[in-house]
Amino acid sequence: MNASDIRALFRGAEVHRDVYTSPDIYRLEMRHLFTNTWVFVGHDSQTPKPGDYFTTRIGDQPVIQVRHSDGSIHVLYNRCPHKGTKIAIDREGNTGKFFRCPYHAWSFKTDGCLLAIPLKKGYEDTGFEKTEAARGLKPVGAVHVYRGFVFARLAETGIGFEEFFGDSLSSIDNMVDRAPEGRLEISGPPLRYMHRCNWKMLVENQTDTCHPMVAHESSAGTAVRIFKEMGEPQPRPPAMQIIAPFMSPYEFFEKMGIRTWPNGHGHTGVTMSIHSAYDAIPGYFEALCEAHGEEKARAVMDENRHNTVYFPNIMVKAPLQQLRNFIPLGPDRTLVESYVYRLVGAPDELVALSAMYNRMINAPTSIVGHDDLEMYERAQEGLMSNGLEWVNVQRLWHEDEDYTQEAVENGTTERQMRNQFDAWVKFMTMSMEGAQTRVAAQ
Amino acid sequence: MTVQETQITREHVIDFVYDEARMLDEGRYDEWLALWLPEGHYWMPLDYRQTDPVHATSLLYEDNFMLRLRVERLNGQRTFSQKPKSRCHHVLQRPFIDVFEPGEGRFVTNTNMHYVETRLDDQILLALTATHDLRAVDGALRIAGKKVELLNCDAAFGNIQLLP
Numbered sequence: 001m002n003a004s005d006i007r008a009l010f011r012g013a014e015v016h017r018d019v020y021t022s023p024d025i026y027r028l029e030m031r032h033l034f035t036n037t038w039v040f041v042g043h044d045s046q047t048p049k050p051g052d053y054f055t056t057r058i059g060d061q062p063v064i065q066v067r068h069s070d071g072s073i074h075v076l077y078n079r080c081p082h083k084g085t086k087i088a089i090d091r092e093g094n095t096g097k098f099f100r101c102p103y104h105a106w107s108f109k110t111d112g113c114l115l116a117i118p119l120k121k122g123y124e125d126t127g128f129e130k131t132e133a134a135r136g137l138k139p140v141g142a143v144h145v146y147r148g149f150v151f152a153r154l155a156e157t158g159i160g161f162e163e164f165f166g167d168s169l170s171s172i173d174n175m176v177d178r179a180p181e182g183r184l185e186i187s188g189p190p191l192r193y194m195h196r197c198n199w200k201m202l203v204e205n206q207t208d209t210c211h212p213m214v215a216h217e218s219s220a221g222t223a224v225r226i227f228k229e230m231g232e233p234q235p236r237p238p239a240m241q242i243i244a245p246f247m248s249p250y251e252f253f254e255k256m257g258i259r260t261w262p263n264g265h266g267h268t269g270v271t272m273s274i275h276s277a278y279d280a281i282p283g284y285f286e287a288l289c290e291a292h293g294e295e296k297a298r299a300v301m302d303e304n305r306h307n308t309v310y311f312p313n314i315m316v317k318a319p320l321q322q323l324r325n326f327i328p329l330g331p332d333r334t335l336v337e338s339y340v341y342r343l344v345g346a347p348d349e350l351v352a353l354s355a356m357y358n359r360m361i362n363a364p365t366s367i368v369g370h371d372d373l374e375m376y377e378r379a380q381e382g383l384m385s386n387g388l389e390w391v392n393v394q395r396l397w398h399e400d401e402d403y404t405q406e407a408v409e410n411g412t413t414e415r416q417m418r419n420q421f422d423a424w425v426k427f428m429t430m431s432m433e434g435a436q437t438r439v440a441a442q
Numbered sequence: 443m444t445v446q447e448t449q450i451t452r453e454h455v456i457d458f459v460y461d462e463a464r465m466l467d468e469g470r471y472d473e474w475l476a477l478w479l480p481e482g483h484y485w486m487p488l489d490y491r492q493t494d495p496v497h498a499t500s501l502l503y504e505d506n507f508m509l510r511l512r513v514e515r516l517n518g519q520r521t522f523s524q525k526p527k528s529r530c531h532h533v534l535q536r537p538f539i540d541v542f543e544p545g546e547g548r549f550v551t552n553t554n555m556h557y558v559e560t561r562l563d564d565q566i567l568l569a570l571t572a573t574h575d576l577r578a579v580d581g582a583l584r585i586a587g588k589k590v591e592l593l594n595c596d597a598a599f600g601n602i603q604l605l606p
Contacts, residue, residue, distance in 0.1 A: 188498035189489055192598035218521035223511050237507035335598055340499055351497050358499045360508075364599035365486065365501045367515055373601055374523035 001028060003429035010421040013394035017383045019424070020198040020391070026331035028428060033312060034059025035141075035154040036427040038164045040314040040325055041065050041075055043341065044148045045185040051094045051110060055086075057327055058152055063140060064088050065150055068110045069097065075140045075152045076112045081133040091189075099137065112137035147176045148184055149323075155431070159263075167406060168265035171308035175318035177300045180291040180345030184321060187351050190337040193364045197376035199313060199328040200420070202336060205372065206307040206315045206324075207268050207416040209253035210395070212246040215375050219367040220246035235279075242360050243368060245274035256306065256411035262404050264311025264423025266416035270408055273306035275319040281349040291345065309416065311423050320354045324362065332380050338362035393417045450578050455549045456537050458583045459574055463532035463555070466605050471513035479577060479584045480506055486590045486606070501595070501602075512605075523603060528561040530604040537574075547578035557606040568606055569593040 001024060009016040009025075018025055039058045042065045046054045053066040055078055062078040064087065078086050080101040087099045087108070098115050100107045107115040114136035117123065128134055142153045144161040149172060151161065176184055195202065205211065212220070223243050227236070257270030269275070288297040308316045313326045321341040329335055340354040361368045383391070396413035403422040409415055465474040485495045486502040495503045504512065516524050533556040541550035550573065557568045575587035590606050 188492075189596065191488060191499055191501075192596070194598040194600045196600070215522070218515050218518045218523075219511070221520070222515045222518055226507070226511055226514065237505065239508050239511060243511075338499075348497055355497060355499045356503075359488075359501060359503060363488075363499075363501050365602045367512055370523040370601050370603055378522075 001025075003432040006428050006432065007425055010425050011390075012399070013397040013418065014390040014392055015421050017389055017391055019421075020200060020380065021331055021383050023331050026198075026328070029328070030059045030061075032428045032431055033424065034061075034328075036158050036430055037312050038144065038151045038153050038159075038161055039312065040310065040323070041143075041150040041152050043184065043186050043323075043339070044073055044145055044150060045183075045341075046092065047073065049094065051096045052092075053088055053095055053110075054092045055088045055090070058140065058154060059328060061154065062086060063152070064099075064137075066095070066099075066110050072111075073143065073145055073150055074111050075143045075150065076137040077140065079138075080106060081114075081136060081138065082106050087137065108136045112139050147172055158430075164263055165265065165310065166261055166263065168261045168267075168308065168310060171267055171305055171316050171318050174300060174303045174305065175316060175321055175341075177292070177296075178288070178318070178321070178346070179343035180287040182291070183344050184341035185344055187340050187342045187355065190325075190339045191358060191363050193336045193338070193362065193369060193373075195334040195336055195373055195376055196332055197334060197373075197380040198331055199326045199334040200424075201376045201379060202326045202334055203309055203311075203313060203315070203420060204393075204417045205376070206309050207258060207266060208414075209256065209258070209268055209412050210250070211375070212253070213249065215371045216243075216246040216368055219371055220244055223247075238356055239360065241278060242357050245277070246368070248274060250412065253411045257408055258411050258413055258416055259406065259408045260403065260416050260419040261406050262423075263426075264420045265309060266419055267305050267308035268411060268416075269304055269306030270411070273304045273319075275306060275317070276304040278319075278353065281347055281353070283347050284350060287345060287347070309420070311420055312427075317357075320357050321350070322354060322358060322362075336362070393421070450544050450547075450549070450583065452539055452542060454583065455539055455542070455551060455576065458576065459537045459551050459553055459572075460534060462574075462585070463534055467531055469516075471516075475506075475510060475513065477583075477585050478506055478509065479579070479586050482506065482585050482587055484509060484588050484590070484605070486592065486595075488595055490591075490595055501592075502590075516604075523601065526562065528559055528603045530560070530606075531558040532556070532606075533558075544578070549576040549578075549583070550574065551576070555606075559602060559604055559606075561601075561603070564600070566600070566602070568602075570606055 009019055042054050047065055047067040050067050050069045053064050055064050064076045064078045066074050068074050078088055080087055085101055085103040087101055098107045098109055106117050109115050140152045140154050141156040144151050220243050223239050224247055227240050256273050258268050259270050260266035304319050315324045323339045325337045327335040338358055340358050342351040360366055393414045396410055403419045484502055484504045488499050488501050515521055535554040537551040537553040540552050553572045555570050559566050571591045573589040576583045577586045
């Protein structure tokens with residue numbers, strides 16, 4: 001499959017179903033898309049002290065995020081250069097001053113450099129020093145820590161961090177600026193929710209504003225009905241604050257607005273969002289004013305972005321300090337990890353609200369999660385139908401859409417989904433044979 | 443069970459735990475909701491040996507409203523994830539009675555269970571320990587709190603739609 005085959009899968013307002021179902025496309029995504037883009041790894045508060053590490057995946061690549069002795073964060077392939085054994089087995093821990101492979105005791109500094117090999121004499125005069133193995137644990141192509149969030153690009157060369165994310169970083173800024181001390185800390189392990197569907201369905205759903213009042217009628221609609229039957233008691237039950245706004249009418253979501261940025265990033269909730277009407281938490285605004293001054297504190301709090309998609313595969317919910325990582329495990333298998341962060345310097349009620357939202361919406365035990373997963377799995381099965389081969393992403397489409405420009409549109413547009421596929425084609429093909437043909441033709 | 447508070451026996455307490463599981467298995471949710479005291483919470487921790495249900499994420503930490511919402515949703519016309527419906531099954535080991543204070547009307551049990559949930563071609567098995575915090579109110583046992591600790595709470599799950 002070459003670059004023109006990939007380009008043929010997205011034709012403006014429609015995308016071919018193979019992007020969700022084909023094992024070949026999935027393998028190409030891992031080799032190209034997840035190699036050429038900046039992918040979320042973890043948060044620096046997961047590895048606060050030298051030797052602290054955390055294991056995860058970038059696409060299908062097992063990696064270690066580790067804090068080196070000089071305080072810097074390194075991202076290394078989790079594979080011994082000797083026989084391939086994973087170096088770090090557990091999800092997190094502290095390795096001290098070095099990693100030691102459990103198989104043959106090769107050891108590596110926390111920046112990956114080879115430290116020692118038992119019976120090293122056996123490698124003398126073998127040319128060992130010229131091998132890849134002699135260089136130790138291989139680092140990924142590039143690492144960038146932005147306000148505590150660790151991103152990596154597997155490719156040695158390619159697009160820079162700032163160029164890739166551009167103004168979309170304003171959502172992370174808003175999330176971190178909500179902390180009176182200007183930093184976040186991880187709060188507990190993530191929810192881990194297994195989905196039998198393609199990872200892109202989840203990413204698209206983050207800015208799909210025409211599904212909540214339909215797919216979530218069972219949960220949000222029932223919540224509203226029970227609340228009415230109870231005579232609308234005050235203070236309202238927490239579920240009314242968290243789940244009921246999903247039943248907002250189409251007009252609400254239209255007004256909410258959608259903004260898209262180049263390279264596949266975008267967010268819902270430009271003017272306001274379902275997160276705008278939460279109860280105020282005593283003492284919080286005062287603490288924020290003390291940190292920022294009242295004008296900036298107000299500006300930070302007035303921004304209530306709903307979901308920000310950082311292409312390719314995370315969503316950040318700034319008003320609730322949440323991050324969801326859609327980790328692809330196969331063409332029809334995705335692990336969703338949902339994290340919450342504590343705003344350092346804010347009252348504890350803030351992290352309680354974040355944790356409540358997380359369990360009510362993102363858990364494998366969440367009724368809202370059940371609504372969504374049912375739709376994804378039905379879509380994954382339905383897409384096997386040969387009767388129709390194209391998936392429609394045409395809402396509020398116009399032919400001259402230019403995804404290289406930031407745009408703000410009606411909140412029910414599917415522009416952000418199209419924006420993601422435009423970026424998908426770009427980063428899938430940039431390192432493929434035939435990638436230059438389109439450029440040459442222009 | 444309506445007996446004098448002081449007459450609540452160890453057998454009453456143990457029967458209560460079995461009866462509660464049977465209500466869930468048979469989908470008798472109105473009866474099940476009536477077991478709960480108004481301030482009771484159903485807690486399922488996310489982290490092994492988690493101590494704080496509020497400031498860290500849990501799988502469930504549900505008040506009366508959420509529990510009612512959860513069970514009423516199961517029968518909704520547009521509850522697509524329950525078309526067809528899930529079924530569940532609890533297998534209980536005999537409960538330990540860790541606190542037995544008939545004078546105070548307070549009883550705490552600790553029960554190991556295997557929980558099976560099925561829908562269509564899928565079936566999951568969870569091993570768990572349930573802690574029931576019970577009170578005697580007007581001669582009847584009621585639930586002041588229930589904690590369900592999954593043995594594999596840190597595993598990735600698909601949907602768990604009914605109540606373990």
